[in-house]
Amino acid sequence: MACNVVVLISGSGSNLQALIDSIAHDGNPARIAAVISNRADAYGLVRAQQAGITREVLDHKQFADREAFDAALVEAIDRHQPDLVVLAGFMRILTPAFVTHYSGRLLNIHPSLLPKHKGLHTHQRALEAGDSEHGCSVHFVTEELDGGPLVVQAVLPVLADDTPDSLAQRVHQAEHQIYPLAVRWFAEGRLRLGPQGCLLDGQALPAQGWQIRP
Template identity: 65%
Template sequence: MSEDNRLSVVALISGGGSNLQALIDAQAAGLPIRIVAVISNRADAPGLDRARHHGIPAEILSHRDYPDRETYDADLQRLIDRHDPGLVVLAGFMRILTPEFVNHYRGRMFNIHPSLLPKFRGLHTHQRALDADETEHGASVHFVTAELDGGPIILQARVPVLPEDDAATLAARVLEQEHRIYPAAVGWFAEGRLKLGEDGRPWLDGEPMPEP
């Protein structure tokens, strides 16, 4: 597929950007995407260096420079739209987004969350799974909506919770799966196979996807 036909993607990060790296690696391996910019709300996010290393424009828009969430999101939207992306991916972007921002990208913004949604929305998912004596845990890719970690689920991966697990070992096992399923879901979208239907459900290959 020629570069002009690849899906343009903007990635939002706040930290290390390991899911960003998974997408960069998938792009290099032939995934029909072109990551056109990486934007972070933190100047010290290591993921910015990952982007620069691969020649991807890396930009910083610090939330600390804004009096409220609404004005920050308005400027973030303008910055993203300057790149005219077909898809926005949240790759460890640790911000709660305003409904206006989310609605602007309805059907073309993904998030990956380290739990089997709808379980364990929010933070500290691995420890919460252990505290709840879960026997399995995992990760979910979903369309972003105004409901925190509540958008329609596209793809999930499951891992066992082992008796000897702590939050760190469980997180590492889940992260391996995140790096697998995020590029897969982005690839479906880039190939035109996946969309958010008018019924609010993900559709794949012309059929509504079953709920996980």
């Protein structure tokens, strides 16, 4: 039984592409039922078209407020009967009602080692803080921005000559490894969100999630 996934995007869709490739070549049992973007010019829509995936645009600027947009987004997503909703560069802060509706089946990826550097400009902030390590995190989404239980992190060394751009490039590559992995675990029934946090194969994951060092 395939695991139906709806992917939400706002931009280039590189993590969407990594997921498409994982499903096509690595035996990932997830099935992308639809890709939905809040921007008609998002290149991720082209990626979806090339992969033969249903794509939709729901322009947030056409709605009176965040609540109205999220309510319409829920309707659009639920038409595809998703087992999992994946945020892949979806640049919208979600309402509590949306997050609650998809509790336990909503994943996001963030370009830092959460709980460090929530929000934007993470690579610059990691360098300014003098961090020796940086990376990215997949987590279940809760009402706390970038604050949900951690599933998996990729941990990278910060090099002496790193710039925000060079760090971003390496973190991006790591994102393309760990996001398909987390989706695969969920699709295989191995990953779920319990009352106390993430469970993998029935065992509680540590607070920082499963950590890999690419």
